[in-house]
Each structure stands twice: as structure tokens, then as C-alpha cells.
Amino acid sequence: xxxxxxxxxxxxxxxxxxxxxxxxxxxxxxxxxxxxxxxxxxxxxxxxxxxxxxxxxxxxxxxxxxxxxxxxxxxxxxxxxxxxxxxxxxxxxxxxxxxxxxxxxxxxxxxxx
Amino acid sequence: xxxxxxxxxxxxxxxxxxxxxxxxxxxxxxxxxxxxxxxxxxxxxxxxxxxxxxxxxxxxxxxxxxxxxxxxxxxxxxxxxxxxxxxxxxxxxxxxxxxxxxxxxxxxxxxxx
Numbered sequence: 001x002x003x004x005x006x007x008x009x010x011x012x013x014x015x016x017x018x019x020x021x022x023x024x025x026x027x028x029x030x031x032x033x034x035x036x037x038x039x040x041x042x043x044x045x046x047x048x049x050x051x052x053x054x055x056x057x058x059x060x061x062x063x064x065x066x067x068x069x070x071x072x073x074x075x076x077x078x079x080x081x082x083x084x085x086x087x088x089x090x091x092x093x094x095x096x097x098x099x100x101x102x103x104x105x106x107x108x109x110x111x112x113x
Numbered sequence: 114x115x116x117x118x119x120x121x122x123x124x125x126x127x128x129x130x131x132x133x134x135x136x137x138x139x140x141x142x143x144x145x146x147x148x149x150x151x152x153x154x155x156x157x158x159x160x161x162x163x164x165x166x167x168x169x170x171x172x173x174x175x176x177x178x179x180x181x182x183x184x185x186x187x188x189x190x191x192x193x194x195x196x197x198x199x200x201x202x203x204x205x206x207x208x209x210x211x212x213x214x215x216x217x218x219x220x221x222x223x224x225x226x
Contacts (some may be wrong), residue, residue: 042216104154
């Protein structure tokens with residue numbers, strides 16, 4: 001089945017220690033999104049790629065970076081995690097940016113000690 | 114600005130109906146509805162692209178009033194499986210807002226026996 005896969009499902013890191021979360025998709029979708037979701041809150045868009053075009057949200061901290069080496073993979077790098085970065089990180093894909101449903105991966109829950 | 118959903122939370126008995134509203138301060142191109150169960154990723158329910166459009170999915174349907182910038186989700190004869198948090202996601206008309214979803218504040222729905 002075509003799907004969105006995130007690894008790892010759970011990640012524990014230390015304060016200030018860089019961490020990378022990965023997302024892969026077999027849907028061959030053009031757009032990949034990274035969301036941050038904190039407890040009892042809505043998903044908040046961090047950035048998205050439309051093919052190779054990178055779109056950063058204005059309020060996404062510089063601490064968060066992303067890479068998309070090819071259509072199938074996208075990475076979220078947190079350079080110096082703080083306690084406030086503990087959250088569920090969701091990857092999603094859509095065929096096109098406009099009017100299309102988004103398919104979400106299962107998420108990576110990040111804990112910062 | 115984040116769309117506002119009402120009510121914030123609702124408890125239903127199995128078989129009862131519910132309406133969840135989503136209101137935006139900006140002109141909308143489309144409205145998406147997602148359901149998220151605790152600890153899981155959001156799951157797409159439906160998308161409404163045209164003003165006045167109504168769509169249905171089994172016993173769940175939705176309407177979109179473009180003029181009022183509002184959408185409503187209707188759950189009929191609720192089942193235990195309907196429990197979860199419902200989010201609307203909105204897209205705007207201009208280039209910057211059309212390519213991304215802004216999720217609403219969420220409505221927590223619990224269906225009991």
C-alpha cells in the first residue's frame with residue numbers, strides 16, 4: 001500500500017543535541033509538509049516543499065531546518081533542541097498544493113531531556 | 114489567523130447527532146476536515162472546494178458557506194468510532210495561503226454508550 005512513513009516513531013534527545021527526523025513516501029506526491037503538534041493543539045505548519053521549492057513559514061524558528069534530497073524523502077533537522085521543542089512531528093504529503101487532501105504519516109514523538 | 118471551531122468539546126451518546134463549526138476571518142478557497150484519534154495522525158474526512166458545496170461520507174457530511182467564511186461538519190447517528198478531535202483546515206485565495214492548510218482550534222468529541 002502507498003503510504004507515508006516516519007522514522008523513528010519515538011525519539012529522545014538531550015537539550016542542545018542535534019536530532020534528525022525522517023519521512024518517506026511511496027505516493028509519488030509533489031508536496032511534502034512538516035508540522036509540529038503540541039499536546040491538545042492543532043498541527044502547526046513548519047515548512048513545505050513543492051518539488052524542490054522550499055517554503056518556510058515566517059514564524060518557524062531558525063533552529064529548524066529541512067532537506068528534501070529526492071521526491072520520496074524529506075528530513076527535519078533540529079539543530080539545538082530546547083525543552084519547548086518537545087512535540088509530535090507530523091509529515092504529510094499531497095499531490096498538489098492546492099485543493100488536495102493531505103496524507104499524514106504516523107508522526108515522531110520527540111522528547112527533550 | 115487560525116480558524117476558530119465550536120464547540121471546543123462535546124460528549125454524545127451513541128446514536129446522537131452533532132454539529133461542529135469552523136469559522137475563518139479570511140476569504141476561503143477550500144475547507145478540509147480531519148479527525149485525529151489520541152496518539153495517531155490526522156485522517157482526512159472530506160474537502161469542500163466551492164461555496165455552498167455539501168459533501169457526505171457515510172453518516173458524516175459537511176457544508177461550506179463561502180460568503181460567511183464558515184464550514185460545518187455534521188455527524189449523524191454517532192458511533193463510538195467517531196470519538197476523537199476534529200480539525201478543520203482552511204486554504205486562502207492568494208498564492209501564499211493557497212498552498213498550505215491552516216488548522217482550526219479543534220473540537221474534541223467523545224461518544225459514549
